[in-house]
Amino acid sequence: xxxxxxxxxxxxxxxxxxxxxxxxxxxxxxxxxxxxxxxxxxxxxxxxxxxxxxxxxxxxxxxxxxxxxxxxxxxxxxxxxxxxxxxxxxxxxxxxxxxxxxxxxxxxxxxxx
Amino acid sequence: xxxxxxxxxxxxxxxxxxxxxxxxxxxxxxxxxxxxxxxxxxxxxxxxxxxxxxxxxxxxxxxxxxxxxxxxxxxxxxxxxxxxxxxxxxxxxxxxxxxxxxxxxxxxxxxx
Numbered sequence: 001x002x003x004x005x006x007x008x009x010x011x012x013x014x015x016x017x018x019x020x021x022x023x024x025x026x027x028x029x030x031x032x033x034x035x036x037x038x039x040x041x042x043x044x045x046x047x048x049x050x051x052x053x054x055x056x057x058x059x060x061x062x063x064x065x066x067x068x069x070x071x072x073x074x075x076x077x078x079x080x081x082x083x084x085x086x087x088x089x090x091x092x093x094x095x096x097x098x099x100x101x102x103x104x105x106x107x108x109x110x111x112x113x
Numbered sequence: 114x115x116x117x118x119x120x121x122x123x124x125x126x127x128x129x130x131x132x133x134x135x136x137x138x139x140x141x142x143x144x145x146x147x148x149x150x151x152x153x154x155x156x157x158x159x160x161x162x163x164x165x166x167x168x169x170x171x172x173x174x175x176x177x178x179x180x181x182x183x184x185x186x187x188x189x190x191x192x193x194x195x196x197x198x199x200x201x202x203x204x205x206x207x208x209x210x211x212x213x214x215x216x217x218x219x220x221x222x223x224x225x
Contacts, residue, residue, distance in 0.1 A: 004156075033213065043157070043200075043215035058212060090156045101147055101159025102213070109154075 002027045006091050006105035013081055013112055021076045021108050023091035031094040032074040033058070033102065034066065036087040043090070049074055081112040115139040115203040122220040131188040133219050135201030138182050146177060146184045149200045151218070157200060161186070188221075196223045 004025045013019055025032065033048040035058075045058030049068040063085055065077040074093075078085060088109050092102040118136040125131045137146065145164050149157035161168055163175040163184070174187040188195060198218040205212070 035215075042217055045213055045215075048212065056212075059214070088154065092156065101149065101162060102157075104156025104158070107154065107156055 002103070004091055004093050004103050004105035006089070006108050008108060009106065010109050011111070013110070015082055015112055016080050019078050019081060019110075021078075021089060021091075021110070023074045023076065023105060024072050025074075025093040025103070026072065027093060027095060027103065028071065029093035029095040029103075030071070031096065031102075032068065033092045033094075034064070034074070034076045035090045035092065036060065036085075037090065038087050046076070046089075081110075083112050086110060086112050115141065115144060116214075117201045117203055117216045119199075119201050119216065119219045121217060122222070124222050124224065125191055126224050127192055128190050131191050131195070131221060131223075133186045133188075133199055133201075133221070134183060135186070136183050137201070137203050140181050140203055141205075144203045144205060146175065146181075147202050147204050148173070148175065148186045149202065149215075151198045151200065157215075160199075162204075191221075191223045193223050193225065195221065197221060 007022045030051050034046040035043045037043045044060045046064050047066040049055045090107050091105040094102040115137045147162040148160040150160050151157040161173050161175045163177050165177050168175045176185045198220050200215050200218040
């Protein structure tokens, strides 16, 4: 089944403890993105990647890092999480030339205490 | 990318046709219009994309006038399961690659 897989689905962590949220897609898509969703603020793009080793900042990149060493994977790294990064995170991917929009993962609910 | 404006909320009843209009006055020549649907705590789901005139798929229709400054998503005969938030986005190019800006969306409530 074509899908975007995020792990973990739920995570509670403490301030300052580095964490990685993984994202993998099995559709050979070129484009991948990370979003966070917060009540009243909607979906905001954190980082995006247009292909392997090509990444760029979205609207809210502070406090996050990404890497795109392989086409299928696009992990989101929080080097030193803080409570204001408590949010619902979504990874998404899209194939060039398909015109069918992004496929989103099921989300990762992160709580930083 | 052009900013979009759409109603915050809409109510409808089962079986009715629902039209959600989105304004994007500053749309550029290479921009496409795309719509997503989102249920609570789930990732958005792509519904439809268009450039001009009318596009139809198995789920919805998208009407775009000649000046492309607005677009209308039409959902035929809605059911309770169509209750969701609908987002209108202007995206750069057919591929939608890169920056996507989601607005506040339209919260559609379908009643029995």
